[in-house]
Amino acid sequence: MDSLIPLFVIIPLGIAFLIPLTWRLIPGICRFLPSTGMLAMVVIAFFMLFYVGGEAITYKVGGWEPVDNIPIGIHLVADGLSLMMLVIVNIVGMMAGLFSIPYINKYTGENYYYSLFSLMVAGMNGVVMTGDLFNLFVFLEVSVIASYALVAFGSSKDELEASFKYQVLGGIASLLILFSLGMTYWYTGTLNIADVAKVIRTGSEGSTALFIQLFMVVGFGLKAAMIPFHAWLPDAHSSAPSPISAMLSGVLIKAIGVYAILRLFFTMFNITIEISYVITTIGVLSMVIGVLLAIGQWDMKRLLAYHSISQMGYVMTAAGIAMIIIAKGGDRQVAALALAGGLFHMFNHAAFKGLLFLNAGAVEYSTGTRNLKELGGMADLMPVTSFTSMGASLSISGIPPFNGFFSKLIIIIAAVQGRFYFIALLAVIVSIITLASFMKVQRYVFLDKARTPKLADAKEVPFLMCLPMIIMAILCLAMSLMLIPGIRDTFLLNAVNILLSVIY
Amino acid sequence: MKGMTIIVKNVTALLSGLIFLYGCYIVLHGHLTPGGGFAGGIIIAGSFILLVIANGIQYFRLNKEKEESSLFEGAGIFCFLLLATGGLFLAVPVFFKNLLPGGTPGELLSAGIIPVYNIFIGIEVAAALLSIFLAFVIFKTED
Secondary structure, three states: OHHHOOHHHHHHHHHHHHHHHHOOOOHHHHHHHHHHHHHHHHHHHHHHHHHHOOOOEEEEHHHOOOEOOEOOOOEEEEOHHHHHHHHHHHHHHHHHHHHHHHHHHHOOOHHHHHHHHHHHHHHHHHHHHEOEHHHHHHHHHHHHHHHHHHHOOOOOHHHHHHHHHHHHHHHHHHHHHHHHHHHHHHHHOOOEHHHHHHHHHHOOOOHHHHHHHHHHHHHHHHHHOOHHHOOHHHHHHHHOOHHHHHHHHHHHHHHHHHHHHHHHHHHOOOOOHHHHHHHHHHHHHHHHHHHHHHHOOOEHHHHHHHHHHHHHHHHHHHHHHHHHHHHOOOOHHHHHHHHHHHHHHHHHHHHHHHHHHHHHHHHHHHHOOOEHHHOOOHHHHOHHHHHHHHHHHHHHHOOOOOHHHHHHHHHHHHHHHOOOHHHHHHHHHHHHHHHHHHHHHHHHHHHOOOOOHHHHHOOOOOHHHHHHHHHHHHHHHHHHHHHOOOHHHHHHHHHHHHHHHOOO | OOOOOHHHHHHHHHHHHHHHHHHHHHHHOOOOOOOOHHHHHHHHHHHHHHHHHHHOHHHHOHHHHHHHHHHHHHHHHHHHHHHHHHHHHOOOOOOOOOOOOOOOOOOOOOOOOHHHHHHHHHHHHHHHHHHHHHHHHHHHHHO
């Protein structure tokens, strides 16, 4: 069982390096390799999720045993939270990989696309699994450098500009993260996350830890595109090829941004009231400003990109509420509820935002435009796209029985129970504005009459593009079932308990 | 770009072989002296880059060469991964296991599997750096 853990890094890396070698011989098989590999990883992750339960398995790379109880070498950790993230990353990756096969045909250099795609997934899997701070940085760079190249894949003027902007801001973020990791090493003398936590929690001085945390908030906040640091996201996510947008918005900003913040802040540092307020403020700002910026957009993918900021704001707000309650010594149940809502919303967002970007890609594939003012009447021409996009829109706007409703409801209930009435009110208002902006998308793209005559030739996309959209739409409904007792314990509460177990 | 004067060309032709050998030395002694796969790979790539700079871009018939260098890059890193995974599938199921016997510290054949890793890293880094350089050169000439 233990030896399955490194497979999450080996499989995508192996595929990434095998594709350039074998592309000339068997291009047909190479196209299916990434999605097949990710299917295998989804199966392994599910298997381990049921096997591991509430515990954490630690895997020592290279077989280096601790010396005097001080861990040396790299540790990989599989617990409820990281396995759940692995499931999400690889499901969305598998769907995007299948969707890419017809979509990316029109570009040159397909082999590089599939290689970079697998590298990006390998980086994300590594970030999610690692128990070592510097290893986290290395895998983070692997995935973001692959994503810089993928954003520029179309290599037209806009895409290169977006990629350049993304690289500059991503470089600054990496620098800040590296600096904070260096500070951590200087302060504690170790890089193993569990060991750092031990040193920091027993240490008396708080100001160094606070300094490190501020750098991490800015660094990982830039990667997660929280509101003062969001400038790169709308360009990068709207210029990338659509399956890549689905990956970036659906899982990358979660795995290397929000997940890293949650993991490090909950398990490594003492939760202080100052940082809790910073995180909550950033979350609320992202939630509100993101949606206000989104509603005025006329480019379909740009609108979706701004909504990613807003929805990630929900997750950060929920985490911030939980942190404030813990720092003030409040009710543990409310903190756990807020955190569960946040994590649940993060998983849900991967499903519906990934689907929405795939829909945008399908519309662009058939019509050649994603300007809302030029589209219209696609519901009759593209029934599958229209139907799945309706499901995703209802889900992101929080309409029952779709998954988005339940996670938003939990976050709002937790905010009310923790007496954050204003935040609860804002969350409701943001949800209503989200509904308004997705009604705009539905009306302008799918329901109205066609605005330009050339749209009459548009056809439904090929089967390999329809299949991922249908599966994701089913997921949008099926993930509501994660709240049923029994299923809830395996998928959600284990993840929450992992984060809270260090504190209580 | 037709290359530089005959003096530069001749000196480069003499030197590049030595630089290549020095790079190999750095790679092979990676577990004994400072340096290793990365530093040695850079030096090996440097010997090729020097030839291209001195003799001009026609020297390698570049388009074909670029394909081959990126093929080497893929092969190098893939072998590295195979070695690391090899530990997982052999007797002791540990990723990145040092399979070979350690030997006496300080001798050339020691440190188990680390020299083998260094060789593949050297191939990978040399091929990658050369690919990047050639990409720039080809881009400049196509412009």
